[in-house]
Amino acid sequence: MFKCLSIFAMAMMIVSQAFCIETHVFVRARAKDAKFLGSSIGGAHVIIRNKFNQQILAEGKTAGTPGNTAQIMDTARGRYALMADAAAAKFDAVLNISEPTLVRIEVLAPANHRQSQVNAAVEMWVIPGKHITGDGVILEIPGFIIDILSPRTHNYLRLSSLNSQPLTIQANIVMMCGCIIQKGGLWNGDKMEVKAIVKKNGQLLQEASMSCVADNLFEGKLHITEKGEYQVTVYAFDERSGNTGVDIVNFVVL
Incomplete structure (x- = not known):
């Protein structure tokens, strides 16, 4: 009986597949x-x-x-x-x-x-x-693709080298389709808010504004005066479209 049911089920499946369009x-x-x-x-x-x-x-x-x-x-x-x-x-x-x-x-x-x-x-x-x-x-x-280029993930930096000049924060930011964001372009980087939120040892330290300096490239400066474990969150926001994007990197200052 079970064999008959099995054969019947297989036959029905074949018939069903035959009628698929x-x-x-x-x-x-x-x-x-x-x-x-x-x-x-x-x-x-x-x-x-x-x-x-x-x-x-x-x-x-x-x-x-x-x-x-x-x-x-x-x-x-x-x-x-x-x-x-x-x-x-x-x-x-x-x-x-x-x-x-x-x-x-x-x-x-x-x-x-x-x-x-x-x-x-x-x-x-x-x-x-x-x-x-x-x-x-x-x-x-919706959104942006954001890749933080500098500082690099889990990079170790010397405080002595940061005393003379600020740390450069760089991020590559593109539309989700890869369309180019540029100064004055159809996707105008000058009209987008891009900032870096900086934490030291888990506590909010400062925010740094970033500007479009080349196609898809945004840059800002961070003044570091203390050793510690740092986290930088870069976000982009376009008020006109509501698009947002985020990337996060961690590094250490010795």
Whole structure:
């Protein structure tokens, strides 16, 4: 009897698979106030699950270009005008489904920058054979990618060398899509608030303002007069878009 049930279950599975229809869903990750996350920044990791049983239906990374700047950033774009051109980064998810399926589309982005990575998700019904292409499903990724370049992590510095000149704090800051932040540019570094919050031995010591000195590069000065264990938190904030980003480094002064 059990053998018959097993054969019946397998037969039903084969029949069900035979009626599955390949359904394409384009998934894109767009940096807030910027462009698509594509190959140049390492893409965005996409997972599509069946909402009811959590089965993974498709998984992969977005690939392609960040897209056309004018086409994406032009606020006068019409209601149904496409934001993405043919080369703009996407993940072409192919779902094999036999009936309308409620799915959860999850994006982890940027895929290769874990300290800046955020999770965005949306749930929607997908109908067999009804492809969702064109712009597809666009998930917004807020924030900045921040990498503190100086001081280096767990670097040991001599107080004697810091008495004559301040310590330079440097951070590389880019949009989540990799778009360039520069003085006076479309993503204007002069309009962003960037600061370093400094702690010594766990206690707040001071804040130092940082300014854009080159493409994606922000710099500030820190006056150190005592030995100790230091932590520097660099944050960026754009009041116009609400984008934020943070990186943290620890170092020691002997």
